[in-house]
Amino acid sequence: MKVGTPYKRSQIEDHWDTIVVGSGIGGLVPAALLARHTGRRVLVLEQHYAAGGFTHTFERPGFEWDVGVHYVGEVQRGQAMRQMFDHVTDGALDWADMGEVYDRIIVGDRRYDFVKGKSAWVARMKEYFPENTREIDRYVSMVTGAHLAMYPYFGERTLPSRAPGWVARILTSPAASYARRTTTQVLEELTDNLELRAVLAGQWGNTGLPPGQCSFMLHAVMA
Numbered sequence: 001m002k003v004g005t006p007y008k009r010s011q012i013e014d015h016w017d018t019i020v021v022g023s024g025i026g027g028l029v030p031a032a033l034l035a036r037h038t039g040r041r042v043l044v045l046e047q048h049y050a051a052g053g054f055t056h057t058f059e060r061p062g063f064e065w066d067v068g069v070h071y072v073g074e075v076q077r078g079q080a081m082r083q084m085f086d087h088v089t090d091g092a093l094d095w096a097d098m099g100e101v102y103d104r105i106i107v108g109d110r111r112y113d114f115v116k117g118k119s120a121w122v123a124r125m126k127e128y129f130p131e132n133t134r135e136i137d138r139y140v141s142m143v144t145g146a147h148l149a150m151y152p153y154f155g156e157r158t159l160p161s162r163a164p165g166w167v168a169r170i171l172t173s174p175a176a177s178y179a180r181r182t183t184t185q186v187l188e189e190l191t192d193n194l195e196l197r198a199v200l201a202g203q204w205g206n207t208g209l210p211p212g213q214c215s216f217m218l219h220a221v222m223a
Helices: 025-038 080-089 118-128 130-156 165-179 183-190 194-200 216-222
Strands: 018-021 042-045 057-060 063-066 101-107 110-115
Touching (some): 018 025, 025 080, 118 130, 130 183, 165 216, 183 194, 183 216
Parallel strands (some): 018 042
Antiparallel strands (some): 101 110
């Protein structure tokens, strides 16, 4: 399904209320919301021949590949992410279940399955590392804390420029405590078990940076 017209074949009108540069999800969502709820005439510009940014796919003989987003969490009914997508798409977007095991970390000849559901994941990790149950609980607590710290952090971005500086510091300081350390630093403080560290950091490909360079905040968001 093609949803865009190449610039060389389109006639661009002179008047637009809003111009969005980039058709990734960060551009398409606000463009859709502005057009729907404010009645604005919105123009989305994209240099690539396909709209979607990291959400689109490309094909080679017999195969289809994603270019960025491999899987999306927190899209069960009632969750905020699902509500956002349903609102933007009028509920037309279908979600495919990835199955019980959504990732597998391999260290040497040992395999560690990441199973869906927080409690199931914790239980499975404790089966793999029965001597490190406290560290696993602490890790989950830290990831949860980082997730919660995101809300005031991004909320601060919506404040008017005249808001007092101390308000911004209060809202952003919880997230900063997670963002100032790398994933490696946090895991080294968490446990001496090198294999547990490797497993917990095994999804680092999702962040685009190795654990020694990636902020723990980003790691937690992607976990």
